[in-house]
Amino acid sequence: MYSEQELVTTLRRRDPDAFTFLFESYSDKVYRLAAGLLEDDMEAEGVVQESFLRLFERLDRFEGRAKISTWLYRVAYNAAMDRLRQRRPTMMLDFAADDDDIPAPVILADWRDVPERLLTEAEIKAELDKAITALPEKHKAVFILREIEGLSTQETADITGISISAAKVRLHRARLFLRERLAESLAQHA
Amino acid sequence: MTCEELLQYLSDYIDQNLDEELTAAAQEHLATCHNCRVVLDTTQQTISLFREQGKRTIPTLRRQRLFDQLQDAFLQAEADC
Numbered sequence A: 001m002y003s004e005q006e007l008v009t010t011l012r013r014r015d016p017d018a019f020t021f022l023f024e025s026y027s028d029k030v031y032r033l034a035a036g037l038l039e040d041d042m043e044a045e046g047v048v049q050e051s052f053l054r055l056f057e058r059l060d061r062f063e064g065r066a067k068i069s070t071w072l073y074r075v076a077y078n079a080a081m082d083r084l085r086q087r088r089p090t091m092m093l094d095f096a097a098d099d100d101d102i103p104a105p106v107i108l109a110d111w112r113d114v115p116e117r118l119l120t121e122a123e124i125k126a127e128l129d130k131a132i133t134a135l136p137e138k139h140k141a142v143f144i145l146r147e148i149e150g151l152s153t154q155e156t157a158d159i160t161g162i163s164i165s166a167a168k169v170r171l172h173r174a175r176l177f178l179r180e181r182l183a184e185s186l187a188q189h190a
Numbered sequence B: 001m002t003c004e005e006l007l008q009y010l011s012d013y014i015d016q017n018l019d020e021e022l023t024a025a026a027q028e029h030l031a032t033c034h035n036c037r038v039v040l041d042t043t044q045q046t047i048s049l050f051r052e053q054g055k056r057t058i059p060t061l062r063r064q065r066l067f068d069q070l071q072d073a074f075l076q077a078e079a080d081c
């Protein structure tokens, strides 16, 4: 285990163990964010590679104002969003404004026991994938960082370059959106 | 508290970010409003399903290749100095 400062110092010395620690600690995290946003494993790996290479370039100037994990996530987030913009330049990535009204829940059946009772692991996973694919990227990023990576609202805001209140609103929208999507597909079994 | 207000505070309620007064008002509403109770319960279920399923990792073979490539780049930078 390394403290943040030790890790930066040993990485600057090009210590192989420090590299192994860095890779083992952060590669999967960065990958999950990129894969979630891009929905493409190869592109997500490209983002991991790009983010780590960028960090190596910056090591000597890395000031430790941000944690390494926050820094890597931020670079990966920006790289993934760039790739999305290239992929579909005409598409608006920001079509849902944060101050729009939050849509009222439509499906009010209680489907909580459906996944465990009626679906296999693979079927549950397919439902979750289908639901999250439909989520706007800027909400998806916040949802992944907060719920799947377990980061704080502050870290999530730092990574995505938004305010804390915007991060909260986006998380709220993402949760309700995903709830509604899962309800659509699962409530019919309830 | 109305259903609209409950919906607006739902995430803060789940994350226990509401002050005592609002928490009490939300609980009072949830005790009598079936629809909001279902929305709360299914939202929490949604979150926990994603938390359980979300921890994917880079596929093993490709992870090893990525490790090797990045390690080379990392150690190479030293040779360049």
Ligand SMILES: [Zn+2]
Binding pocket: B002, B003, B004, B006, B029, B033, B034, B035, B036, B037
């Ligand atoms: Zn209600």
